[in-house]
Amino acid sequence: MSAPALSALNAPLLALRQFSAEFAHLPAPTLGVSTIFPDRLELSFHDDLAGFEAWRSALGILPSSVNYREQSGGRTRVLTAETGCADARVRLIGYADVPARDEARSRQGAVR
Template identity: 40%
Template sequence: MIEATTVAGQGVALGALAQITAAFGHLPAACFDINDVYPDRVQISVHDSLTHFEQWRTALGIPAAAVDYGTLTASMDLTVFGSFAGAEIKLCGFAPLLTVPVAAAVGGAA
């Protein structure tokens, strides 16, 4: 049986989210998730803008080469892991499928 996580057990992720808010308040809005399955992780999800995904990736100092790229029938997803303020960061981007290479769509970086 898995022991239940308490809110205190999510303290690293919650603290990191507070620091993200203070450091990156100028960045585009995103979806933030802290859950009991990965209590030390903050997931940041950006929808419909590869540019916004790239702004978050750059601000967090995560290398472009670390980004995993996947596609579905009419959409794509980008996922990359990093760390910030002691927490694991999972940055996800979701957007319509491109007709040009990802690097061209985000201004030369991917």
């Protein structure tokens, strides 16, 4: 079986081109384009939920549309959200450490 032509990835690549012109001021994400999901552009942010949030807002994704889960035995939080852009599906992913319980408690005590 032969590999798909680069043209099979037109939708996410055109979305990326649009984003590079329109959102050049936003934090640069890690990019993902794959022949496995040829209509998807993935923008991921590692240890940078502020970057995730900036892109979420710029793309007009409602906060209520963001999914939250944890992985790595509860040590890493993961935010995901999706939207459309032209013919592409844009998937945002944000990863960040879950604060240690002692660290979270000390923050709560400092607020009081």
